[in-house]
Amino acid sequence: MCYFKFKWFHSLIIFHVLIATPISSLTESSTQLSTNFLDIAKKAEVFDWMVKIRRKIHENPELGYEEFETSKLIREELDKLGIPYRHPVAVTGVIGFIGTGTSPFVAIRADMDALPIQELVEWEHKSKIPGKMHACGHDAHVTMLLGAAKILKQHEKEIQGTVVLVFQPAEEGGGGAKRILHGGVLENVTAIFGLHMVPKLPLGEVASRSGPILAGSGFFEAVISGKGGHAAIPQHTIDPILAASNVILSLQHLVSREADPLDPKVVTVAKFQGGDAFNVIPDNVTICGTFRAFSRKNLEQLKQRIEQVIVSQAAVQRCNASVNFHDEVNPFYPPTVNNGDLHKHFQNVAVNLLGTSKVNVDMPPFMGTEDFSFYQEVIPGYFFMLGMEYDSSEPFQSLHSPYLKINEDGLPYGAALHASLAASYLIKYQQNVARVAGENHDEL
Known part of the structure; x- marks a missing residue:
């Protein structure tokens, strides 16, 4: 596995240099990357592959820290793609690496666990495990991150640093993010991105905000x-x-x-x-x-x-x-607070990828909770919502509903956004480092 550590304080210095410089429009190279990624994700070869994976995960839901078969599937797919990884992390977690294996490091995360809910949706790929269901869309989250991994691996030579793939267990009350951090695998990461599918948001639209987004x-x-x-x-x-x-x-x-x-x-x-x-x-x-x-x-x-x-x-x-208060079992979840400079980066990437009308950057804060917030306490992070509305004519089914259905046509959007946010972040990071180095040279 190609994963080299460098001094954390050096990473912090570089990041402060990065965020001190406003992130305006993307460069031509990163814009092209973003456009190509969505086109690639929509190709039948990639889309059909993602649908197959999502349905397999959906049929076999596993609760927090019990995601052994899900973890095995992830590792098998990473092996096929030639992507190195670390396992186990936080019991069932998998951490993959794409790129140079050197700094800078940017992470993209998906949660893996299901819920103790009996699925009541009758369809060909209904849960085969009584009393367990992917009623929060984590099956789609894993699939979209694997989709991003497939795309990024195809463009690995263009990656200017290392993309860290975080397949995290136990988001639903188990504090899996906290245990991932304790595993030490993200200590060199300078930014992390995460998403959550939303069944009420129209297909292919995104919503987020700078600052507090979840309680x-x-x-x-x-x-x-x-x-x-x-x-x-x-x-x-x-x-x-x-x-x-x-x-x-x-x-x-x-x-x-x-x-x-x-x-x-x-x-x-x-x-x-x-x-x-x-x-x-x-x-x-x-x-x-x-x-x-x-x-x-x-x-x-x-x-x-x-x-x-x-x-x-x-x-x-x-x-x-x-x-x-059961702090040892259900850890105190901090608020999910989006980094302001990463918000600008997200807006640029999302608008370029989807168009202005599909991007809402003033989403009202929501009282739901996400353990992505644990990452944000130690790493600048950004979390956003992705629309995967199944059928607007049907009665709305919320997350954690036994009737939840998601639109699999949304999978390419999540995969492309993951890949685009990470790859273009690394390009922008390197450009800012080079610019600052040039300015310092001029002063000397």
């Missing part, structure tokens, strides 16, 4: 304990259901009465479990939920207040409460 989130579980007994004699009990009800109402006040209405936050209780009979007050009740905000500061404040409210409100009803 950060945390998870909580609270056990409220009282004293059970017969429903006919509540005076002899300490009712945890009543206490939990008051807790839930009070938690809503954290947003409606304590939060700045111009700084969005969300607290949601999504699970309430307690009792086994209609006429017996249980000894305890469990409630679970999430909290979301667009800054780590606000997330920390919500976390503190959630625990205070639960414990205090339980005490008002003579109950005890314990709160667990």
Whole structure:
């Protein structure tokens, strides 16, 4: 495998030089690369290959850190393409390398895991695994990154640096991105790009924004304990259901009465479990939920207040409460914040590739969460949405729906965007390094 490390501080210096120079229009060479990549991705040879891969992955969904067959398929395809890789990283992850094997390094990422959902769409390639489904489009994400790999490998001699392919496990609550980072395989990367398919966005359109685009989130579980007994004699009990009800109402006040209405936050209780009979007050009740905000500061404040409210409100009803944020299982997800200079780069590439009318660079922020944010805390990163609407005449099915369908005609767009963003970034990077070196030489 051709993968050479260089000093991280040197990488940082070069990147600061890069972002200090505004990224305006792409050069002629990078523009040509972008145009050719979409044409190549739409060719029957590449498109049919991608469709076949996507359907195979869709038929065999695997949950987080269990993506062994998906990982095997990825490695087999990389072997066929002659692309070196590292495996395993973060249990099932695969990290591929295309280009010179030397700096600069730019990464493009796809998540691999499915969801514990029973697919209800009847079609030839329906999930073969009961209770598991690619209901978030990660099968398409893997396929599009493999498509980008195929295109980039065909143009490897034109790559001015190294493209790092990140096939990541466990995005759905498992913090797979964090474990990829801990594996040390991205320590020389100066930029990383990621995408997510959107079933509501028209085919081939993209949407994103500079700055915060997705919220950060945390998870909580609270056990409220009282004293059970017969429903006919509540005076002899300490009712945890009543206490939990008051807790839930009070938690809503954290947003409606304590939060700045111009700084969005969300607290949601999504699970309430307690009792086994209609006429017996249980000894305890469990409630679970999430909290979301667009800054780590606000997330920390919500976390503190959630625990205070639960414990205090339980005490008002003579109950005890314990709160667990399960940080070791469901890590604290930071907000997804897009780098401003990479936003300019994305806009240039996307407009050149798709046309101005297909590119929305003012997408409103969304309260959903993405673990791509872990990368962005240590590497300048950019995340965008890709339209893969199946049929606008059918009822809309959201992500995580057992009825989710995606338009496979969108696969070439994702593959081409991945490849174009990475290859043109490396060209621009090298041009800025050369320009700065020339300026320094003139000063000497």
